[in-house]
Amino acid sequence: MNSLTPFPGRGAPPDEVVAFQRNELNVILSLYGRMVAAGEWRDYGISSLREVAVFSVFRRTAETPLYRIEKRPKLRGRQGQYAVFGMDGQALKRGSDLRTVLRVLERKLIRAVE
Template sequence: MSAGLGPGGTGQIVAFPGKTAASPVGFDREELTRILDLYGRMVAGGQWRDYAMDFDRHAATFSAFRRAAERPNARIEKRPTLRNKQGMYTLFGEHDQVLKRGSELSNVLAPMERRLVKVVED
């Protein structure tokens, strides 16, 4: 934004032409707590060892890795633009297959929760 003098010497704010920067999508505290709780239990179960988060203006992504040099074992994506269509949360598997979509994070994380129960039972 640029401030200039308008008619009569009053200050006037004029926006520069061009694109306005959209703020990145992120996880709120409750979502992140839920995701990191699952991550901690998967680490304790020996399934995951590392994670990464990526935030851009379209989506927030949490990726969990078995080893840092691999593809993510699971990826949780939040895309608010899909809120009214198929749900803003998506759980992707190791080979980028969609495992679950929905508007409730707890329902989308359910397949990973079930996997964790299987690991504990073994």
């Protein structure tokens, strides 16, 4: 059951789009809230495309993303469907468990608070 509605005349039909589920967004937004409170992050964007869903994190709205959290279900059996990419496009962590993959960013939170 997919409740996504694309913008009129844009993108793929909802059943062909990869999106973050509510429980996945809860995990991501929990980390996002802690990073905002620490003054590290200020904005985010979410994209749902045919093969990938992307949660992009920004320090400022007009910049390129600091990090991209991607969900690619087709990679579930290989590298894992979740990945975190840095600003330079390098994969920082890949895996099949979202919480485990996001730990690479939580380490940065610990350093920011010290």
